[in-house]
Amino acid sequence: MTSVGKPMSEASQFDAVVVGAGVVGLSAAIMLARRGLKLALIAPQALPFVASTSQRFDPRVFALSNKSQRFLADIRAWDAMPEQRVTPVSAMEVFGDDSKAAPLRMNAADVGMSALTWIVEQQSLLDALEAAARFTPGLTRINATVNQLQRIESVWQVQHEGGAVSTPWLFAADGANSPVRAAAELDFPVEDYNAEGVVGTFRLSVPHNNVARQWFLGSSVLAFLPLPDNCISMVWSMDTHQYYAWQRRSPSEWVTALAAVAQGCVDDVSPVSEAQGAVMSYPLRHGVAPLWFADGVVLLGDAAHQVHPLAGQGLNLGVEDVVDLQAALDANANRLDDALLRKWQRQRKSECQPVHWMTHGLNGLFRVELPGAQWIRNTGLQLVDRLPGLKRWLISQAMR
Ligand SMILES: Cc1cc2nc3c(=O)[nH]c(=O)nc-3n(C[C@H](O)[C@H](O)[C@H](O)COP(=O)(O)OP(=O)(O)OC[C@H]3O[C@@H](n4cnc5c(N)ncnc54)[C@H](O)[C@@H]3O)c2cc1C
Known part of the structure; x- marks a missing residue:
């Protein structure tokens, strides 16, 4: 993905854009739209896992914490998963x-x-979140890959396969290799x-x-x-x-x-x-971005932090990024601004740090x-x- 280029043609305007429709991106998009923001969620539809007699369960599973569970219940995704597939x-x-x-x-x-x-x-959870997103007013789901970003006077122009959108707030939930993070030139030292x-x-x-x-x-x-x-x-x-x-x-x-x-x-x-x-x-891999917020770009989930899976906490940390952002918005009359995001960044980094030390340390100790x-x-x-x-x-x- 490139970060500069010629000015983009007509772009639909949104209060915020989330790039990435993994669990973190879908959760963030639903949460932000529920707070009254006109929101676009952009990501290609993932190839679904289809259960068969030889492969009944999605090989990707998550151990979800109580905090993640409560949040998913709150946005109506938890009860949408088949009860018999939640253990x-x-x-x-x-x-x-x-x-x-x-x-x-x-x-x-x-x-x-x-x-x-x-x-x-993973598939049960993504299905439930996609269904919740469809029923969330104010949320536009765009099935496309983002391929170019450009910032003109505090507004991000986001070019995707099917057109372009513009927004002052760009949420990168596009995974550990985050193309948005790279295009926004935010660092991500990795071990x-x-x-x-x-x-x-x-x-x-x-x-x-x-x-x-x-x-x-x-x-x-x-x-x-x-x-x-x-x-x-x-x-x-x-x-x-x-x-x-x-x-x-x-x-x-x-x-x-x-x-x-x-x-x-x-x-x-x-x-x-x-x-x-x-x-x-x-x-x-292990990595934490030194900055999770700069120039209207906010990193969420694995785009901000990647941990060893031995404690089953990577996704939970990503969902907590969204939960804590929700709490900050609730306390700020649902207004996104630099001060709110700086405070959120400080809080999230300090809450993620012990998990990073623990997983990194345990992996090393053993x-x-x-x-x-x-x-x-x-x-x-x-x-x-x-x-x-x-x-x-x-x-x-x-x-x-
Ligand atoms: C083996 C293993 C086991 C794990 N077990 C657990 C566990 O038990 N519990 C736990 O909490 N965590 C676990 N984790 C960690 C967890 O898998 C990750 O933290 C989590 O999946 C990250 O979610 P995400 O939504 O941030 O990113 P992803 O799930 O990586 O989603 C990224 C999204 O961005 C989209 N995207 C990428 N590029 C673009 C682009 N240019 N344009 C548009 N969209 C784009 C992708 O299509 C995708 O939708 C495990 C990890 C591993 C490797």
């Missing part, structure tokens, strides 16, 4: 890399809640983990009892997130070179590898017995190979398990 997580077990040690267990009941988090498929997040769906032969499980395995982190019908979504973060070696493995070889990890650590997980489709992978490092991290896990106060605090952080 509450009643407990979480975290295993270190000492196979004999008991896991750190966190129960929703310990903090008086019915669920620590909810597992939803590449040289790792892939490998996802796939498998079935367990014994009930998962709505428990999410995670294994820190030294050079990789494996998670089982519960799905309906005793299936699980696997999220396995592993070094890229390790993934290249694994890529050619058959479903049954993946099953054997998963069963070996799960069996070695806990008694009540039987071998994963039926693979439900191929695995997919996503490159893992990869250290110095003598004694394994003992320290596994003893740390045991200690947390025995300190109810600290454990409750950790649970509340995970639930937020």
Whole structure:
């Protein structure tokens, strides 16, 4: 995408434009339009995941926090998802890399809640949000890719495949590689983990009892997130070179590898017995934009911050960007201005920072190979398990 060029022809005018129709872009567009802004949401319609007998679940799933859940309910997207495809997580077990040690267990009941988090498929959530967007007055959905930006006297001219729009406020929710961020010349220093997040769906032969499980395995982190019908979504973060070696493995070889990890650590997980489709992978990186707001451009979601998926917080942080912007607008008679956005930026950066430290730190801690490092991290896990106060605090952080 380019940021300069010849003046664009006739452009429809909007109070705000959101670029990107992932979960964050759709959420932001609905929230802003509901506050009375004349709004355009521009992004190509994603190729939908269509369930089949061999692939019943979207391989992309999210663990959503309470705060995200409440917001999605408020904008009428939560109840639009088929109830049978939303899985509450009643407990979480975290295993270190000492196979004999008991896991750190966190129960929703310990903090008086019915669920620590909810597992939803990306496609169910996008369908629900697109439906909510269709019923939101003041929201114009443009199915197109944005390919040119130009700023003339505080107004952004946004050229897309089907025409052009103009606006003083441009929200970039166009993902980690954000073309809008690049065109607006906002910096985004990135640390590449040289790792892939490998996802796939498998079935367990014994009930998962709505428990999410995670294994820190030294050079990789494996998670089982519960799905309906005793299936699980696997999220396995592993070094890229390790993934290249694994890529050619058959479903049954993946099953054997998963069963070996799960069996070695806990008694009540039987071998994963039926693979439900191929695995997919996503490159893992860590990055935070130094500026999330400048010259009428506002960065949201992965366009502003990208974190390791080991804590399942990336999307939740993006939804919280929108929730906190909503609160700031509510306190400012729904008026967008520079002061409001500067304050919002400060608040969001300080709330995101602990999550970045935690994910970055945990990923580093469990990869250290110095003598004694394994003992320290596994003893740390045991200690947390025995300190109810600290454990409750950790649970509340995970639930937020
Ligand atoms: C393996 C893995 C597991 C994860 N698990 C979790 C989890 O359990 N919980 C959690 O909270 N997070 C999780 N995350 C993180 C989460 O996936 C991301 O944080 C989230 O998807 C980012 O959403 P977004 O809407 O900001 O961006 P995206 O979902 O990347 O959306 C970007 C949008 O921008 C559009 N776009 C791009 N370029 C243009 C253009 N030029 N013009 C118009 N539109 C454009 C795209 O079409 C798309 O609609 C996980 C990540 C990985 C890799």
